[in-house]
Amino acid sequence: MPCYFAIIGYQDNPIYEAEFPFPQLQSFPPELKELNPFILHASLDIIDDLQWQVNPITGMSNTSSGGFLRSRHNNSNENCYLGKIDHFYGFPITSYLSYGNIRFIMIHSNGTGNVNSTQIDDNQVKLFYQEVHEMYIKALMNPFYKVNDPITSPVFDSRVRMLANKYLTK
Amino acid sequence: MVMLVFAIVNLTNFSVFTMPLVILELDLTGNERYPLMSRKIISPSTSVGQTSVAGTTGYDYTIGAQKTLPNRQQEDPLAAALYNHSLHPHARRPQVSISAYAFLFQEMVSLAVNTSKSVTEIENKLHRQGYALGPRLLELLNFRSSVTATSSRALFGKSATGPGGLGGPLEDSLASSITAMRRRDLRVLEILQFVHGPVWTYMFGRQGDDLVKSSERENEYMVVDNLPLLTQFIGHGNVQCDAFVCGIVEGILDGASFPCKVTAHAMPEDQHDRRVVYLIKFDHEVLQREALRF
């Protein structure tokens, strides 16, 4: 399934974006493709809320907005990986927060337009996010990179795509 | 903009402390304290319709998301070196000579002194140098504490890459061996303990000496250091050189969304005549959020 992945900085600015067209170069329908950044930014509000919840995955908190949309079968008490936070006509949106509150967001799609069949494998997606997080920290270690600037390194780009290939292809 | 990159090597026969920052960034020109990303017009992502060109040139935010396939052959070995290094705490030599670090810090201060007109300007420059390190430390140290002993498989970053297969350079990643990431710190006390514990241990080889809440003001906390390692040869003069550490702490707290101001104050006591108190003054929104959420 094609995915649209973005890293959003703390000023809601995109730091990195990528589209993963697979398998076989399957990509988003053209009418949706343009919307992707908007869909993704629309879910930022939900993340802002989840960011300060004690248990964002299970939604066991005094505030519960956004909770009903989310996958609940993950019972860990982690608060980096937020799981499925939102959806757009059946396309699930998953998210991950880094320690510096840099947001990693992804729109999953099955690419066929069949809205009900998009399933996400939480474990695989979580691993993907963790790996990208590690890559992001490595990018941060570059003294010539300024926090919250776009990551333009081709190596970073190719590594993230490799990770997507490894974890998100089904 | 002038950037200086320092690498610190270990010298023998001197006392050593835990690895400080291998990388320091000195931004000498920007008057804007924490400038936004450079502003270029961002065109819609559909402006480039061509897909699946082998090889990538990296993310370009004026173009948007691109659909390229991974291509390992095109990696520049020099640029890839950064991404091949392991983040594991034992992957590199964790200690550095205190003399080397003292001399490096001396040069940083001298540079600030020679290019400044007033004491506040010197302190601001040191503060800014530290501030750039804050978010990096925040991510790195939290990530490292997520790594458990079992994941030492990825200890040394330069494992031979397997024959072919896209997973080659990724095999030594630490993240794949992490079962649970450390929780993000949500409360003021949690993040302060993080600063007082892991951050202090990483920078100075020991925990902070005390963590105190101000009895007068709600939003003030103090981290106490009886013998600041960085300025132990400098002492208290007109210029408060601990502004550098203040910058680091402020960068960490700001990065974790606890906006605050950090200042250093020399407060000698009977036993410790070089005792320094780092006063952390949180913005009021932090307290409001805390009251609302927890």
Added chain:
Amino acid sequence: MAIQTILVINKSGGLVYKKEFLNGGHRLTSNEYLVLAGTLQGVIAIAGQLTPKALQITKNSGIKDVTDQETLVAYAGPLGILESQDMGSFMLPDYFTESFKSWNTSGLKHITTDQLSLFVFQSLTGVKLVAISTQNSISNVAVSIAENLLRKVYCLYADYVMKNPFHEAEMPIKCTLFDKKVAEMVSRL
């Protein structure tokens, strides 16, 4: 042996640091100290010239002979260093615990009068540390103790003067920490 004064003279003969420990008695004025420093610098240079050329050449060529043994200064105990003390960038319980090779091989080491003795420690970089004591000691032990003490002062100099960004090379030393550390060490003697 009571230390009366410790001086630091830079490589061009200027007095950069002066610390007096004993009150009372006849004291030199600042100007007289400056003259003393300049004079010592000259005498040290002349003493270097007086050393027989043959001796200088053997020393410089690194040939091992009996005289090499003589330039080693034996370690003379802690001399005012406490075990619990913070040693700055030095790792040992003391700044050093072994005998060391004296760098002052062809210059002035020791002056004795009826009233006092003056000891000179020379560093490789040309910094000279001078201690004035109130005894007229002529034994080699006294010289070696003084050299040990001055080497420790030199260690302090390396930490608290050279690592201070506000100190300018060859200029008078105005580092309070150095001042304090030297005073502490001498007071514990």
